[in-house]
Amino acid sequence: MRSAFIVLTILALPSAALFFFSELAPPDRAPQVVTVESPAGEGSGQSNLHTSDTGEVLLSWIEPAGEGSHQLRFSRWNGQGWSAPRTIAEGAEWFVNWADFPSMASVGEDFLAAHTLVRNGERWYDYDIHLRLSTDGGQSWSDALIPHRDGVSAEHGFVSLVPLEDRLAAVWLDGRHSGDGHGSGAMTLRYAVIDRAGGLSEEAELDSRVCDCCQTSAARTSRGLLVAYRDRSPDEIRDIGIVRLEEGRWGEPALVHADGWKIAGCPVNGPALDARQDRVAVAWYTQAEDTPQVRLAFSADAGRTFSDPVRVDEGETMGRVDALLLPDGSAAVAWMEFGEGDEVRLLVRRITAAGRRFPPILVATTDSSRRSGFPHLALAGGELLIAWTSTESDRVRTARISTRVLQSDAETRRPN
Numbered sequence: 020m021r022s023a024f025i026v027l028t029i030l031a032l033p034s035a036a037l038f039f040f041s042e043l044a045p046p047d048r049a050p051q052v053v054t055v056e057s058p059a060g061e062g063s064g065q066s067n068l069h070t071s072d073t074g075e076v077l078l079s080w081i082e083p084a085g086e087g088s089h090q091l092r093f094s095r096w097n098g099q100g101w102s103a104p105r106t107i108a109e110g111a112e113w114f115v116n117w118a119d120f121p122s123m124a125s126v127g128e129d130f131l132a133a134h135t136l137v138r139n140g141e142r143w144y145d146y147d148i149h150l151r152l153s154t155d156g157g158q159s160w161s162d163a164l165i166p167h168r169d170g171v172s173a174e175h176g177f178v179s180l181v182p183l184e185d186r187l188a189a190v191w192l193d194g195r196h197s198g199d200g201h202g203s204g205a206m207t208l209r210y211a212v213i214d215r216a217g218g219l220s221e222e223a224e225l226d227s228r229v230c231d232c233c234q235t236s237a238a239r240t241s242r243g244l245l246v247a248y249r250d251r252s253p254d255e256i257r258d259i260g261i262v263r264l265e266e267g268r269w270g271e272p273a274l275v276h277a278d279g280w281k282i283a284g285c286p287v288n289g290p291a292l293d294a295r296q297d298r299v300a301v302a303w304y305t306q307a308e309d310t311p312q313v314r315l316a317f318s319a320d321a322g323r324t325f326s327d328p329v330r331v332d333e334g335e336t337m338g339r340v341d342a343l344l345l346p347d348g349s350a351a352v353a354w355m356e357f358g359e360g361d362e363v364r365l366l367v368r369r370i371t372a373a374g375r376r377f378p379p380i381l382v383a384t385t386d387s388s389r390r391s392g393f394p395h396l397a398l399a400g401g402e403l404l405i406a407w408t409s410t411e412s413d414r415v416r417t418a419r420i421s422t423r424v425l426q427s428d429a430e431t432r433r434p435n
Contacts, residue, residue, distance in 0.1 A: 140172025234289030
């Protein structure tokens with residue numbers, strides 16, 4: 020079986036608006052993926068999507084600005100396309116990485132936040148989180164503030180930003196204990212709250228030993244904040260952990276499911292979490308028992324307990340997941356799947372809370388370079404928006420998929 024750690028690059032498909040995928044869905048129900056003109060420029064990458072509490076979708080990305088400098092830019096979805104891009108920040112000492120990408124979040128109508136990563140030492144993975152705030156809807160942005168106050172030259176990244184009524188929550192991986200030049204300490208998971216003026220409060224360590232470079236994911240439930248990440252046991256079991264903030268107190272970390280994946284290094288393949296009131300969906304990659312899989316689990320009690328996982332992939336996956344909880348309680352999951360030869364496919368599939376899997380939809384084909392990064396999903400009305408990076412056009416690309424297309428009555432093939 021091919022290695023699950025091959026890094027992939029998505030190739031741009033032809034410019035036609037509709038793509039039909041007949042191998043995984045019956046011809047009479049051929050799903051449609053409609054490309055949308057991207058606002059991102061040449062050389063762009065590290066895209067991300069955020070949906071506000073009011074349903075507004077923001078697309079963010081990084082693109083080169085000349086002479087070794089980069090810009091973080093963003094655009095709004097207007098129902099048909101993307102607005103003209105605006106620049107949040109520019110810098111020459113940024114840590115620009117395929118797996119540790121910037122994020123945005125919106126709190127109310129005018130309070131926005133976005134982060135970049137900036138080098139803070141001599142080693143390759145020495146970098147800080149630089150958070151910028153806007154209180155006028157993104158027209159202007161504050162100077163950078165650093166949500167961690169350890170002052171250590173070490174890795175700080177893999178950030179998740181979540182709106183909290185009138186404030187912002189930030190969760191990240193923090194290497195302050197491994198920043199002594201010898202890597203003797205473990206990576207930790209940390210948290211802080213930021214107000215409109217940039218004030219920090221409620222700083223906390225959520226887990227004292229986590230996987231070093233897997234993405235985090237966080238969402239609000241009706242009972243409080245929920246954070247998903249890849250845990251790391253003393254025996255190097257690296258399953259997906261969950262930690263909950265309820266009634267103002269953080270609980271003890273727990274596992275979504277005990278996969279039992281023992282691995283001596285980081286797989287750079289974090290979980291994706293989404294929530295609606297008490298309902299939660301978590302998708303993740305595992306290679307337990309030497310079997311690469313993408314799995315999905317649901318919770319009906321705000322993350323206190325989870326269902327047995329459902330297998331999402333078609334049998335030859337390399338992970339790179341994102342997930343959205345849909346209004347009917349089902350979930351849409353995006354992931355990467357090996358095809359014939361060197362081909363890799365970017366797929367999206369709907370799965371119900373009862374475990375029913377609908378046919379996957381092909382969004383794009385990929386190759387094995389790092390340029391592709393991770394796909395991202397957002398819900399806009401009755402459509403899914405998806406963003407990824409193409410090496411053929413050398414830029415971030417976007418597309419839309421009707422949620423009706425995800426609800427075909429035809430059952431899909433089960434993996435062998």
